[in-house]
Amino acid sequence: MGSKLGWLKLPLYGVLLFLYLPIAVLIFMSFNQSDAPFTWSGFSTRWYGELLASPEILIGFKNTLLVAIVATLLAVILGTLLAVGLARYQRSAALEAIALTPAIFPDLALAIGLLTLFTNLNYALGLDSVIISHALFCAAFVTAIVRGRLHQLDSSLEQAAADLGDTTVGTFFRITLPSIKPAVIAGALLSFTLSLDEFVIAFFTNGPSTPTLPIVIYSMVRFGVSPEINALATLVLLTSALIIIIAQRNLKVKDQI
Amino acid sequence: MAQVLVRAERDAVKRRALLARTIFLLPGLSYITIFMLIPLGFIFFYTFLTRGTYGGVEYIFTLENYTRALDSLYIQILIESILIAASATLLALLIGFPAAYAITKLSSNWQNIFLLLIVLPFWTNFLIRTYAWIVLLNTQGFLNKGLINIGVIDQPLELLYKPGAVILGLLYAYLPLMILPIYSALVRIDPAMREAAINLGASPAQAFRQVTLPLALPGVLVGSIFVFVPSVGNFIVPELLGGGKTVMVGNLIRDQFLKARDWPFGSVLAICMVVMLLLLFFIQARVNKSVLGEKNG
Secondary structure, three states, X not given: OOXXXXXXXXXXXXXXXXXXXXXXXXXXXXXXXXXOOOOOOOEOOHHHXXXXXXXXXXXXXXXXXXHHHHHHHHHHHHHHHHHHHHHHHOOOXXXXXXXXXXXXXOHHHHHHHHHHHHHHOOOOOOHXXXXXXXXXXXXXXXXXXXXXHHHHOOOHHHHHHHHOOOOHHHHHHHHHHHHHHHHHHHHHHHHHHHHHHOOHHHHHHOOOOOOOHHHHHHHHXXXXXXXXXXXXXXXXXXXXXXXXXXXXXOOOHHHHO | OHHHHHHHHHHHHHHHHHHHHHHHHHHHHHHHXXXXXXXXXXXXXXXXXXXXXXXXXXXXXXXXXXXXXXXXXXXXXXXXXXXXXXXXXXXXHXXXXXXXXXXXXXXXXXXXXXXXXXXXXXXXXXXXXXXHHHHHHOOOOHHHHHHHXXXXXXXXXXXXXXXXXXXXXXXXXXXXXXHHHHHHHHHHOOHHHHHHHHHOXXXXXXXXXXXXXXXXXXXHHHHHHHHHHHHHOOOHHHHHOOOOOOOOHHHHHHHHHHOOOOXXXXXXXXXXXXXXXXXXXXXHHHHHHHHHHHHHO
16 A cells, blocks of 8 residues: 555654654553653553542543533434434525534634523533533534435435325434434434543533533643543543544544545 | 415425424524524623623623723734644644645545544544643653653753644644545545646646645645634643643633633633634635636636
């Protein structure tokens, strides 16, 4: 494969080295025995054990899991319906742009908007406000992926079902949903990791007593490097990577662009 | 009689279409309206109000927030943010373009594998990826130790907590967003166009400059916006890798909302940022249209 590349190997492998070197060093150091963060002193998995003993991290993990699951459910329902509506019932560039905006809009702008809204409604901040906020941008990613799939598919089967007298809802469940299932699953997996790893919006819309895992990580990394963070970071990175690889099996990378 | 039937049928089709739009579009669009559009309206409205004593706002109309944003201190931070984000974008383009070009030369299977390898880090935890650079660049970190061991330096270099470290962190975070759109623009170019140029006497370098590059321009623009937009509003990288010494507009907005509790002023800054980004999207759409127009015409 490489022979055709010639000098182009340099930028390609250079980029991969650049992207993976910091992660590799981080994972390597998570197995360090001593608590000196920069000196290698032998292999050990003790820091992974310490994680399980930290109530802060466990609570953060539980909160994050709850947020990611519920936000994903919401996002999949909202995003799938929106994608079908835009692809099959109302072609409109303007509506499409609005539907996808939460995915590309700066997270900070979404975050202060949501904070302002919840404050004005006197809505107490907590995990539910994080769920509502995460579902907003996750739904946009689901919409993008499912819409991509719908554009590849022929709508003649759906039209045939409608002509034969099937109801709108019936056609959706019998024809449309089965054919877009891989994209819906990929969207759900992507939503789940996005929510799992999301920090900025959670930081603004969360209450003080229910930190999600990224918020716990943030408060840890501000105090510098520690082997415990390295171990936690390794687990979080590998979890996301695994979910994305599974999502990828349902979808080609090219469709995401 | 027949007319009545046709009309009844037409009405039924219309009703059905309306029902479908309601079922499919209403939930999502209302959600976006309530949780994004209305809040953005709030933010805009806040720019004209007076700050409350304990956060929030008082409903006293003023333009003072805007005049305050014109203070040289804030203009300077805005310019510095733009420069840092632009540097990260330019570097991403210089590194990302050849990498994207290289991927298009691979077989379809390898293309998918390399694209996955490039996007994979992007979908993982942003905080952790930024933190990884502290592990690497710290004065006692891997890079310094390595350089000392091979004798390049004898004192550890202070690599962190400088604008350069912030640029590096942003480049690292968003490089995949540059590579993907450029790649997708490049693979869509019909090889026949390049061959035609070469058959007409162009050198490979000329063909690249005059055929490939202009047709890749829409991808370059999308990639640049995808890197620039999240960079300029970022507050994590300046805080973690800039050590709080480099203040970007994102830090300023965050502080106005969570620390200084001056929501109207924070809103002005946020609106400035959003307007700048909308302008970029507008330019991108125009260029895109003109490039595609030329191609078709």
